[in-house]
Amino acid sequence: MPLSRRNLLTQALLLGAGTVLAPAVRAIPGSGPLLLSASDDEAGRHFFSAIDEMGALRFRHPLPDRAHGIGVSPDGRRCAVVARRPGSFVELYSLPDGARLQRLENAAGRRFCGHAAFGPDGDTLFTTENDFDGQRGVIGVWRRQGDQLVRHGEWSSGGIGPHELLMHPDGTLVVANGGILTHPDAGRDKLNLDSMQPNLSYLDSQTGDLIGSFAMPESLHQLSIRHLSISPDGQVASVLQYQGPETQEVPLLVLHRPGDEALELLSLPESPGIHHNYLGSVAWDSEGRWLAMSAPRGSRIYFYDRREGRWAAPVTYSDGCGLYRDSLPATFLISSGAGGVTSYCPEDGSWQPLPDRYANQQRWDNHMVVT
Known part of the structure; x- marks a missing residue:
């Protein structure tokens, strides 16, 4: 988002004029950045929403x-919206106009696992998927043919239960294999908690070859690796969800860089009684110094x-989960499942809520991205 956005929000709050400033932004069709997220309205209906700076x-x-x-594609002109795990659809839209382009559906014997990433060329889409009968994770590979994406094949994800995947600046594909076995007949039930083996894997984005895989220590094999963020200089951060006792103190943050021999595990500054051994999203700030996790x-x-x-x-934010870097260093956008989106700076503790009524009425889902 532009560097002036926080100044605009400050003026709106000081003047009590959030609803006056917002129409000026909306009056320029297609201008400015977009915040993209899944959301529900008060009636429980599901949407893919895009909001502006206000x-x-x-x-x-x-x-x-x-x-x-x-x-989001590297050129920012397309995005892929993925169904919640275990999901049956991926919808493609053009940006910034939001025109619906295509719906991708599961291949036979597969279910989408919640995330997708475009390759560096923008003409390839990678999706995390569950081969539920084969009890393995796969990466679906979709390539552009004309104006459509067509399934080109699939690769092993390097583990079971792949969830988020991201392109690394060095061109490799980073995959969070959560280690949890599921089957559509059992819904979201976790079928292998005693034997799960989560790992962080790196794949060649051209061939799918496994470059490296880094597992949790055996004593922490129930720490499911779920979500990822990569700093501008290539530091990978992953947040975890513990499948063991909720009261047991375990690390919930992983740091790793390609070339490191092992995962670096960090514990949160508060007890499990507060965070319940469950982190939902993670994001680096624009400079890669600060890391936020929900x-x-x-x-x-x-x-x-x-x-x-x-x-x-730490700060309290009701059902806060979605995170993304804001334009200024050391600032983050945070969305709430109870409604509302705000910008927060951990250096000075300042809050800048987005004032428009729509942002506050929607119940935002777990993740968001800004284009």
Whole structure:
């Protein structure tokens, strides 16, 4: 988002004029950045929504079910909206106009696992999927033919239960294999908690070859690797969801860089009684110094200063889960499942809510991205 957005929000709050400023932004069709996220309205209907700098609606599309992750092409002109795990659809839209382009559906014996990422060329889409009868994770490979994406094949994800995947700046594909076995006949039930083996895997994005795989220590094999963020200089951060006792103290943050021999595990600054051993999203700030991570079951947001190796004071934000870097260093956008989107700076503790009514009425889903 533009550097002036926080100044605009400050003026709106000081003048009590949020609803006056917002129409000026909306009056320029297609201008400015978009915040993209799945959302539900007060009636429980599911949408893919795009809002502007002030939180005003730019477009929205009804969805057949809840969506989860959103992948954006490198040129910012297309996005893929993925159904919540285990899901049956991926919808493609053009940006910034929001025109619906295509729906991708599961291959036989597969279910989408919540996330997708475009390759560096923008003409390839990778989707995390569950081969439920084969009891393995796969990466669906979709390539452009004309104006459509067509399934080109699939690769092994390097584990079971792949969830989020991202393109690394070095061109490799980073995959969070959560280790959890599921089957459509059992819904979202977790079928292998005693034997799960999560790992962080790196794949060659041209061939699908496994470049490296990094597992949890055996004593922590129930730490499911779920969500990812990559800093501008290539530091991978992953947040975890523990499948063991909720009261057991375990690390919930992983740091890793290609070439490192092992995962670096960090514990949160508060007890499991507050965060419930469950982190939902993670995001680096624009400079790759600060890291934000959400604990929606505890309505807490945590902040880690990588340069200083210290935790800032956590904050309470009701059902806060969606995170994305804001335009200024050390600032983050946070969305709430209870409604509302705000910008927060852990360095000075300042809050800047997006004032428009639409942002506050929607119940935002787990993830968001800004284009």
